Amino acid sequence: MREQLSSASKVVVKVGSSSLTTPAGTIDVDRVDALVDVLATRRRAGTQIVLVSSGAIAAGLGPLGLASRPRDLATQQAAASVGQGVLVARYTSSFARYGLRVGQVLLTADDMMRRAHHANAQRTLDRLLDLDIVPIVNENDTVATDEIRFGDNDRLAALVTHLIRADALVLLSDVDALYDGPPSRAGSRRLAEIRGPEDLVGVELGRSGGRVGTGGMITKVQAAKIATGAGVPVVLTAAAHAAQALAGADVGTFFHPGGRHPGTRLLWLAHAATGRGRLHLDAGAVEAVVTRRKSLLPAGVTSVEGEFAAGDPVDLCGPRGRVLARGLVNFDAGEIPELLGRSTKELAVTLGPEYERELIHRDDIVILESTS
Numbered sequence: 157m158r159e160q161l162s163s164a165s166k167v168v169v170k171v172g173s174s175s176l177t178t179p180a181g182t183i184d185v186d187r188v189d190a191l192v193d194v195l196a197t198r199r200r201a202g203t204q205i206v207l208v209s210s211g212a213i214a215a216g217l218g219p220l221g222l223a224s225r226p227r228d229l230a231t232q233q234a235a236a237s238v239g240q241g242v243l244v245a246r247y248t249s250s251f252a253r254y255g256l257r258v259g260q261v262l263l264t265a266d267d268m269m270r271r272a273h274h275a276n277a278q279r280t281l282d283r284l285l286d287l288d289i290v291p292i293v294n295e296n297d298t299v300a301t302d303e304i305r306f307g308d309n310d311r312l313a314a315l316v317t318h319l320i321r322a323d324a325l326v327l328l329s330d331v332d333a334l335y336d337g338p339p340s341r342a343g344s345r346r347l348a349e350i351r352g353p354e355d356l357v358g359v360e361l362g363r364s365g366g367r368v369g370t371g372g373m374i375t376k377v378q379a380a381k382i383a384t385g386a387g388v389p390v391v392l393t394a395a396a397h398a399a400q401a402l403a404g405a406d407v408g409t410f411f412h413p414g415g416r417h418p419g420t421r422l423l424w425l426a427h428a429a430t431g432r433g434r435l436h437l438d439a440g441a442v443e444a445v446v447t448r449r450k451s452l453l454p455a456g457v458t459s460v461e462g463e464f465a466a467g468d469p470v471d472l473c474g475p476r477g478r479v480l481a482r483g484l485v486n487f488d489a490g491e492i493p494e495l496l497g498r499s500t501k502e503l504a505v506t507l508g509p510e511y512e513r514e515l516i517h518r519d520d521i522v523i524l525e526s527t528s
Contacts, residue, residue, distance in 0.1 A: 157412055160389050162404035164323035166285075169195060169402075170208040170313035170379075174330040175395035176243075177211060182218040183242060187395070189250050191328075194398045195290070196254035204285045206320060208293045208313040209247070215239030240294065247292050259289040262296035263312065274319075274424060281320050310379035311427065318386045318423050325383045325390045326401050327376050332394040334373060334409040336360070350380070350411045380411040382427050387413045425482055426522045431471030433462025433489055434479075435515065442474045446481060446523055451514035454495035454503065464489045472521070481523050483516035 161167075171191060178184045199205045213225060213232055216239025226232050244260050251258050261284070263277060284291045295312055310327060317325045337344040337360050350356060361374045380390040391401045393408025400407045437445065441456025452472065464470055465488050472481040487495070495503060495511070504512035 157389060158404040158410055161324050161391060161402055164203060166204040166322045167324045167326060168206045168208060168313055168317040168322045169326045170309055171328040171395055173210040173214040175328055177214040183215050183246050188246050191395055191398060192250040196251060196256055198402055199256060206291045206293060206316060208309050208316055210309045211243050212236040212240040212294055215242045244292060251290055257289050258292050259284045261291050261293045264296045278319050308375040310375040314379040314382035315424060315427060317383050317388055325388055327392045328395040328398055332397060332408060334392055347409050350409060352414055384411050384413045386423060389413045422522045425469060429469040429482060431482055432464035432468040433470045434473050435460055435470055436473045439475055449518055451518040452516040453500060453514050455497055455499050457496050460489060460492045462489060480525050481521055483521035485516055487515060
């Protein structure tokens with residue numbers, strides 16, 4: 157299965173901050189050039205490459221005189237504003253050695269949640285590839301709020317992989333593979349292949365211990381699950397092994413694809429969206445929506461939480477409060493209390509024909525957890 161990497165015609169490569177910067181928070185020119193050497197060689201061989209690159213905030217630490225990654229969002233955004241220019245300038249210069257041009261694409265989770273934004277991002281990336289440009293993708297930290305952040309570029313990379321219909325995803329880190337325990341601990345074993353969730357049972361997944369990163373092994377495994385669930389193979393390895401990984405060599409950890417490409421809307425609804433509110437369902441509605449995959453009608457909703465507008469994602473909860481599904485709601489939060497427990501026919505008579513419809517259509521619902 158690893159040979160899929162060597163023959164892939166379109167690949168997303170994600171690289172973390174720790175693989176690009178010095179301990180002082182400045183861009184490591186040699187590391188960037190080494191990565192670009194690998195990617196440019198593969199690009200010139202005919203493979204389309206999209207690079208999802210962290211490092212903007214880290215690159216801004218030095219110029220701003222900050223000793224470590226700031227904790228508050230405003231200072232992170234300021235560092236990203238300064239660092240993103242430094243980062244892209246470095247990539248522009250490095251790829252230019254091979255006669256290749258780059259294009260910057262900054263995304264927020266909201267860009268994946270809103271259908272119009274989502275379609276625009278897809279068109280932009282597709283057109284850049286058509287024009288023989290190497291897209292450099294990053295989260296738009298300068299404008300993202302806590303409520304609409306990806307939080308890490310691993311998940312963003314998995315979603316971009318699906319967005320552009322890539323053949324493979326390569327996650328580059330400062331660790332050479334996934335291990336069954338801390339890599340520094342004696343006896344920890346490299347996991348060469350992951351075929352399904354059963355291979356991860358008992359595996360200790362550490363969080364980021366780096367000074368400039370936000371991810372860690374947890375986010376990388378989560379990203380691998382998103383990509384493989386959409387039918388895309390994933391390799392996780394160190395940036396130093398990028399060339400071998402792209403060539404299909406036995407390095408890092410290979411995650412076997414385990415699903416088919418789902419609808420784009422359902423993928424981002426499940427993995428990029430955050431519920432702006434909650435609808436609590438009675439047992440009958442849970443059975444209809446989760447088990448029989450029906451639309452959600454007002455009669456089955458017992459209460460509503462949060463402030464949201466029509467078209468926003470909301471979480472659907474069972475009688476015990478557990479989130480079972482997520483969907484795009486057709487009404488504002490303020491409209492819903494008057495609709496609860498009433499049939500659509502009754503609502504059409506008392507409020508007008510525009511109310512004779514579902515709260516959430518079944519095509520706009522993704523199941524997150526089974527009731528069984």
